Amino acid sequence: MSTSTKEYCYKYPRSALAVDCLVFGLDEDNSLKLLLIQRSQKTFKGKWALPGGFVQLDKDASLEAAARRVLRKETGIDSKGVFLEQLYTFGSEKRDPREWTTSVIYYALINLNEYKLKASTDASDVQWFVIDNLPSLAFDHTEIVEMGINRIRGKVRYQPIGFELLPKKFTLGQLQTLYETILNEKLDRRNFFRKLRKMDIFIELEEFQEGVSHRPAKLYQFDEQKYKQLKKKGFNFEI
Amino acid sequence: MSTSTKEYCYKYPRSALAVDCLVFGLDEDNSLKLLLIQRSQKTFKGKWALPGGFVQLDKDASLEAAARRVLRKETGIDSKGVFLEQLYTFGSEKRDPREWTTSVIYYALINLNEYKLKASTDASDVQWFVIDNLPSLAFDHTEIVEMGINRIRGKVRYQPIGFELLPKKFTLGQLQTLYETILNEKLDRRNFFRKLRKMDIFIELEEFQEGVSHRPAKLYQFDEQKYKQLKKKGFNFEI
DNA sequence: GCAAAAGTGTTCACCGTACACCCATGC
């Protein structure tokens, strides 16, 4: 290994450029969770932090591509088809004790159960945490998480992103509980259901829940095609 | 001058890091305008582009500080007290023909008349353009402008940012015209006024418009204190 | 048969919308 040969030189100093990911998932107990990794590098060693890494100019064609690569490498999540959006960019001389660092933050919404195995088998250093009981985090990651949660809370009301957290086929009860969890408020089931039905962006399946000790609920799917059509015509999703 | 001595070396290649600013202003004729500069550097020389520049690690403590410095240097605008928010970060290997470049974009809303002089006296290479008649722009700046306009259109409805574009004291008519311009739709004056009055976030002054050839309108001020209070109590601004 | 969640309809209050007439000023 050529250890510390520094081959890439510039006329002016350059900020380090990283991407970090907020990975949110909804657990079976309806708690919203965040995926964290435990740091093994010496800076903040042992502390929990967001999965992230430096942008690699030779591998990454874009910031988003870097985020997807990092996500896969650090958590085992293949982000193909996963909802991933840019949140914000943090950059200052002090947020990383080593040097001036810029981090572009992305957030992902995934169906936690699909990815549960990979994350937990990977190592003890990747773990899901309930969002209102997070450990102390490295760098300014606590602030970043807070911003991410606020973004989701705001966005979920007027864009149909909640489905990303659920399995493809879900019950309206699950959807309601999801909204109640994220928004942290109770919703009236009858009004909620009526509102959703009126939107006409769900496919009502002829399948039902199984193995529940109560009346099984009908399963639904989000109809992305229809939503896109309606949006073009001026329809606005809103809960 | 030490021309091209390249003193700053790193183990891995680093992206160039720039900040660019979308500066929006409302002109007296109620058109929404954007401030552009004409490039003098050889890349895209002569083309119009967003004011921007590279982050200077020795001068800039943060990305936002960099944006404010650049704004002042390129357009003469002292951004103290100016509304400035991060829009998005663009980064890829291809958006700048020279090299892998990351640009953190900020957008500012200013009262155009206050800054008109500086921008126009500065040089022929800084100019206001009506947003729906922009010249062809350098780099991916057209895409960036589009995103910025969309952001404003969305944000203006549910956050009181419109006032940033008006003088401190304004008439409700000016405010209405502003909204009509940004949202590109007609609003009913009576309903609009009633809605605003009900919000109770305006100070009704005992001053009036002067020099108009019709009944002079009352002047108002946005009451930021009151807005903050109300927001804490769960009030949501909405037009 | 009991617990637990699913499913469904009606009433009421409030808010957004549509709409028309008089007022103060400059020229």
Place this chain on the structure above:
DNA sequence: GCATGGGTGTACGGTGAACACTTTTGC
């Protein structure tokens, strides 16, 4: 006095909010 935008109230319809009882299943 006329043109121009400023200022105000009312009636209607639609939408969100509140609310209770019956249904299906597992145990």
